[in-house]
Amino acid sequence: MGKDKKPKEREIKYWQAISEAHVQSMERNERVFIMGIGVDDPKGIFGTTLEAYKKFGKKRVFDTPVAENTMTGCAIGAALAGMRPVMVHARNDFMYYCMDQLCNHAAKWHHMFGGLMTVPITVRAIVGRGWGQGSQHSQSLQALFSHVPGLKVVMPSTPYSVKGLLMASIEGDSPVIFVEHRRLYDYAGPVPEGPYTLPIGKGAVVRMGKDATVAAISYAVWDAIKAAVALKEEGGIDVEVIDLRSLKPLDEELILNSVKKTGRLVVADTGWKSYGASAEISALVAEKAFEYLKAPIQRVALPDISAPTSVTLEKVFYPGAMDIISAVRQIVQKGGEKSVPLFESSLTAKTVYEREFSSLAQEKEFLGPF
Amino acid sequence: MGKDKKPKEREIKYWQAISEAHVQSMERNERVFIMGIGVDDPKGIFGTTLEAYKKFGKKRVFDTPVAENTMTGCAIGAALAGMRPVMVHARNDFMYYCMDQLCNHAAKWHHMFGGLMTVPITVRAIVGRGWGQGSQHSQSLQALFSHVPGLKVVMPSTPYSVKGLLMASIEGDSPVIFVEHRRLYDYAGPVPEGPYTLPIGKGAVVRMGKDATVAAISYAVWDAIKAAVALKEEGGIDVEVIDLRSLKPLDEELILNSVKKTGRLVVADTGWKSYGASAEISALVAEKAFEYLKAPIQRVALPDISAPTSVTLEKVFYPGAMDIISAVRQIVQKGGEKSVPLFESSLTAKTVYEREFSSLAQEKEFLGPF
Amino acid sequence: MKKKDPSLKSIPANVLRDMYYMIVKIRKEGERIAELYPEQEMRCPIHLSIGQEAVAVGVCANLRKDDYVFSSHRCHAHYLAKGGELRRLVAELYGKKTGCAGGVGGSMHLAAPEVGFMGASSIVAGTIPIAMGTALASVMQGSDRVSVTFFGDAAVEEGTFHETLNFASLKSLPVIFVCENNLYATHSHLLARQPTNNIFERGESHRVPGVCVDGNDLLAIYQAAKEAVDRCRRGQGPFLIECKTYRWREHVGPYYDYDLGYRSKEELEKWMARCPVSIYEKVLLENGILSRKDVSTIAKEVGEKMEEAVRFAKESPFPDEAELLKDVY
Amino acid sequence: MKKKDPSLKSIPANVLRDMYYMIVKIRKEGERIAELYPEQEMRCPIHLSIGQEAVAVGVCANLRKDDYVFSSHRCHAHYLAKGGELRRLVAELYGKKTGCAGGVGGSMHLAAPEVGFMGASSIVAGTIPIAMGTALASVMQGSDRVSVTFFGDAAVEEGTFHETLNFASLKSLPVIFVCENNLYATHSHLLARQPTNNIFERGESHRVPGVCVDGNDLLAIYQAAKEAVDRCRRGQGPFLIECKTYRWREHVGPYYDYDLGYRSKEELEKWMARCPVSIYEKVLLENGILSRKDVSTIAKEVGEKMEEAVRFAKESPFPDEAELLKDVY
Numbered sequence A, B: 001m002g003k004d005k006k007p008k009e010r011e012i013k014y015w016q017a018i019s020e021a022h023v024q025s026m027e028r029n030e031r032v033f034i035m036g037i038g039v040d041d042p043k044g045i046f047g048t049t050l051e052a053y054k055k056f057g058k059k060r061v062f063d064t065p066v067a068e069n070t071m072t073g074c075a076i077g078a079a080l081a082g083m084r085p086v087m088v089h090a091r092n093d094f095m096y097y098c099m100d101q102l103c104n105h106a107a108k109w110h111h112m113f114g115g116l117m118t119v120p121i122t123v124r125a126i127v128g129r130g131w132g133q134g135s136q137h138s139q140s141l142q143a144l145f146s147h148v149p150g151l152k153v154v155m156p157s158t159p160y161s162v163k164g165l166l167m168a169s170i171e172g173d174s175p176v177i178f179v180e181h182r183r184l185y186d187y188a189g190p191v192p193e194g195p196y197t198l199p200i201g202k203g204a205v206v207r208m209g210k211d212a213t214v215a216a217i218s219y220a221v222w223d224a225i226k227a228a229v230a231l232k233e234e235g236g237i238d239v240e241v242i243d244l245r246s247l248k249p250l251d252e253e254l255i256l257n258s259v260k261k262t263g264r265l266v267v268a269d270t271g272w273k274s275y276g277a278s279a280e281i282s283a284l285v286a287e288k289a290f291e292y293l294k295a296p297i298q299r300v301a302l303p304d305i306s307a308p309t310s311v312t313l314e315k316v317f318y319p320g321a322m323d324i325i326s327a328v329r330q331i332v333q334k335g336g337e338k339s340v341p342l343f344e345s346s347l348t349a350k351t352v353y354e355r356e357f358s359s360l361a362q363e364k365e366f367l368g369p370f
Numbered sequence C, D: 001m002k003k004k005d006p007s008l009k010s011i012p013a014n015v016l017r018d019m020y021y022m023i024v025k026i027r028k029e030g031e032r033i034a035e036l037y038p039e040q041e042m043r044c045p046i047h048l049s050i051g052q053e054a055v056a057v058g059v060c061a062n063l064r065k066d067d068y069v070f071s072s073h074r075c076h077a078h079y080l081a082k083g084g085e086l087r088r089l090v091a092e093l094y095g096k097k098t099g100c101a102g103g104v105g106g107s108m109h110l111a112a113p114e115v116g117f118m119g120a121s122s123i124v125a126g127t128i129p130i131a132m133g134t135a136l137a138s139v140m141q142g143s144d145r146v147s148v149t150f151f152g153d154a155a156v157e158e159g160t161f162h163e164t165l166n167f168a169s170l171k172s173l174p175v176i177f178v179c180e181n182n183l184y185a186t187h188s189h190l191l192a193r194q195p196t197n198n199i200f201e202r203g204e205s206h207r208v209p210g211v212c213v214d215g216n217d218l219l220a221i222y223q224a225a226k227e228a229v230d231r232c233r234r235g236q237g238p239f240l241i242e243c244k245t246y247r248w249r250e251h252v253g254p255y256y257d258y259d260l261g262y263r264s265k266e267e268l269e270k271w272m273a274r275c276p277v278s279i280y281e282k283v284l285l286e287n288g289i290l291s292r293k294d295v296s297t298i299a300k301e302v303g304e305k306m307e308e309a310v311r312f313a314k315e316s317p318f319p320d321e322a323e324l325l326k327d328v329y
């Protein structure tokens, strides 16, 4: 993909890449362990912890009570004592419970004591979108974590990057919130067999273009790619797609350089729009690449509503490739015109588009596990 | 101030206006009550709950255990059963503990059940900046609350608006996070004696100008006014200052209209810069008033670090009027130039400026209560 | 349990019969939903209470319409037992506009405030403090309403459970904590999460009395709940009831799951042999409260109601797009 | 307490003397800081432990340098008792570069990881689960280190306290929970926040044993802690020690505050009459472990050390601006 050297290895799925990252991290460093609700159960967090459990057993892969805040504090303490805990949340929605330990403690312990200690914890935060998960099981909370100094926020979109970034997170000395979108779990791609890390804070250009930049994150990268392909085929619009890979630190240079070239920006995110991650990318560019901008900056993100479960409402609720297409069209064809709010986009039109591009990714309706 | 009819009444302080809002809300509606750590103690949350306690006693103004999450859930339940609880946090930092009840429950209960129920709770969230409160006692977390759909976020800057908006929050049917900056508590201003409400979601132009807009919130409004006066006196730059008053809902129209007139925007916030409230205001304008913009949008906010306690570091850490002045100068005089990161601003220069403008507001060093 | 139960005397016959009707209805709902679920028209995760129905019925039979009830992800039984409409439940599962939450909430977010079923949260322990809040309101309003929250054995691991016990005890609030201890949280055995299986004792150091009852014995639950409700109405403060029971189907979804390996088929069968519906039916038959004929009449009626509800749900319209924005502020 | 204490025999004389030295040092630190604070050169909120010193000393005397200790907003005593440097503490209060946290942390965030004092949090109950985490690490690493967390009586109201008891008990972790029950949280009496004054019992239903000791009796604390530490080192799991004690000064700041009205002067005086330093001093004098001369020598030495520390702090440079960015990622 893009600037990364494309390894020629076998293809594996996103969830398998996570699994592999776990196993190899644990092989390389005996201080690494995994904890969380269900990590040792027969389903092993959508399969991602099964292999590690099989290999390293209950001592290094263990279940916890349902007590998110305390178990986070426990991970912090273990980290202070030299361990490298990986904590897993099957839904990031449950992490509201542990905001105190994450934000008042993990995030602050290093700086608050003048740099005396480090807290190397990795917190896997899964976004559960799909099959009517609804308001408390499908949130995408990266913006909250990105706002709090002292936390890194990583959000990979491909099997290749998820493995390299997870290994880097586990190896690094900072607390990392590692956000995984469940819809990516079945996506396959080339992944080197051996251990490797990717630098946290570096994004990647995944498709070159000159007319507009789409800066995207996680699952939205795939929507962006679909949109780019369609825009090229249909209207000859050349979109550059950036996979941000991490929100904190953010690869400012990559974004700014791209916008300096294209003069136009659409930001695509999986979270809510207002006060969301997309706002930061927009504000960055409005501050530091303003003079290159030829059109308003568009954001494609969730409307400011909690997620409904009904299938009809879900379809309207979630933006997709079509919303990115229409956002790009607006700024490329007639810069400066008011954008239509996402949720006003018509369901019918959307469905047609989704059928059209469904071959571009292995996406299919999620039917469980839940 | 600005567009509001300026009442000719007596002047009272910000904390007294809060106290009055409590008392009058409780007089008007017997379902209103106040709960929180220390609300009934001899110091009464910096005096704000003393009068209510004196008048209505322990039944309607009561202390709670230190259990933020549960007490928030308790407030939600009471609200579902027809009460109108006001919950007080002497520091908003403690609210990380109750994010689950606030964000997964209070914020969602109305929409998640298809509008069957409402949760009329008001949560007073005090920002504790001052006297070395440090990393866990001086955060300003409005951006987190603003991101989550279903919560209103109000953040008044004056005695007049704090009374009217607090009464509106208590009267309204939505959960409101009511953020009060402790540095404002001693600020005096005209406040009508009787009960009144101000609409949540309406900002105010507090100073008219044509060269640049400074959109500010809470304590930053005062810095913005100081900056505007200085810029006018020294360089003839005419700054329009907007007091946003609430972040959710946000008075988009007011901001956009001002920027359409001035063509330039600086956003001043009391929280961290990255993924903060200032990013949303910037993104809004970069999307909806792009064609009117003559210069990059600047943000004046906290650097992405947790607050230090040492007095020397605190002085550098907090931006002030001088940072707003320099942000405005950059975009008015030489649009498009790179901005200097706030924390690089020199301490000496800053101190000089602060002395210069100290007469403009009653600000003084905070020496307790803690 | 198969002997004549002296407690039967103290319970009016119509209450006994109503409870039977209700437990049969709840069982039917669970089984029919399990049958229909593989059609993939109910597009949300569904947690069935099959095997645990007695708890909801025994507790709610002691409540008035204006008492408050809250629940968790596994909430169908509680919704029905408190008087929520069956067809609006099923419509909600199908994501329809006529659902009890307008199709927005789904299976884990049922509500029927008109009968005091104030909602369910899919966040473990989420409604424990909220239920207490309604109890606080009752006290402040001078009413003798009682609040009940139903939750699983994992919910006691969340700190909010203890925080709530502390405050409820401090203020003597009329709230009853009903734990359905089905031994598992998802696939995790209780003893993998808690040092010992003694949930009913967890209130002791907070001065909240607790009892442990057979969660498959409707009458035992009814009696325990009655005592707790009476206490609450008299202003004597909160109460904790642990009901030992068992979930027959998988944690989420319609199937059996002993093949997964986290629990055995033997364990399941042992519990199925103690079916709460059969146990109760037998007592009523033996004591002449119900006849065989009543049983089949009720079965038939409940079956028809269920089919009617399914029809209603399937035929109901989906919410339209504007609905999504309707309840936003 | 004023009689010859049999427990004295079992404690080596040098330990008894070291504990005396430490309690005198901690008292001196508190009193001198209280004197200096009104100069307004220490620009951060300061929570003094005057009156509660015995707890820190009695517990930490049982710990090795490589054992872990955590604390809360009221942390000076624990920092010193675990071996943290006095002058770096004072420098931290003055916001100096030479402070134990480089002037970034302030009074509520002392740390000295080089002697196992792993930090303090100003969030009530914040370090309770973190301390448990270090205990988990010790077990995983096969070491016999023990972890201790000190907290106030309000911390047991936060759910994380119970969550931690549950997990620590489940895994038999070597962590000791030391509650300094000084009857108040800020201005709020314990019985306004908890149904009953029985903190040591709160672990029972989690199978965490607890004891309640006189928090002003250093020897009693020493003995209780010894037992708890031994248990932990033997792998027998967590322990809860409640120490009943009293804060002499205001919650935060250097003054007395009985005039505020939330507690009486009589109550204060009753507790001051049971000064933990005097009680212990008397025992040592009566038992010939210390002479009057030792007492004055120690007083003098401690006084000098304190003055040296103050001088060091005052003369130390402030951190420079670049410092602010140093430990950021």
Ligand SMILES: Cc1ncc(C[n+]2csc(CCOP(=O)(O)OP(=O)(O)O)c2C)c(N)n1
Residues within 6 Å of the ligand: A037, A066, A068, A094, A097, C073, C074, C122, C123, C124, C151, C152, C153, C154, C155, C182, C184, C185, C186, C247, C251
């Ligand atoms: C805060 C939180 N953490 C984790 C989950 C995931 N989760 C859903 S159900 C469940 C198990 C609940 O077990 P229990 O309380 O015993 O209820 P049961 O399903 O057995 O009825 C878990 C852990 C959740 N919903 N909320």
Ligand SMILES: Cc1ncc(C[n+]2csc(CCOP(=O)(O)OP(=O)(O)O)c2C)c(N)n1
Residues within 6 Å of the ligand: B037, B066, B068, B094, B097, D073, D074, D122, D123, D124, D151, D152, D153, D154, D155, D182, D184, D185, D186, D247, D251
């Ligand atoms: C989570 C949280 N809530 C509230 C506070 C405010 N607060 C600071 S100290 C304190 C009282 C603590 O009382 P206790 O635990 O008894 O300790 P003590 O001060 O008596 O030593 C409170 C409520 C806080 N620091 N953290």
Ligand SMILES: [Mg+2]
Residues within 6 Å of the ligand: C152, C153, C154, C180, C181, C182, C183, C184, C185, C186
């Ligand atoms: Mg269970």
Ligand SMILES: [Mg+2]
Residues within 6 Å of the ligand: D152, D153, D154, D180, D181, D182, D183, D184, D185, D186
């Ligand atoms: Mg106390």
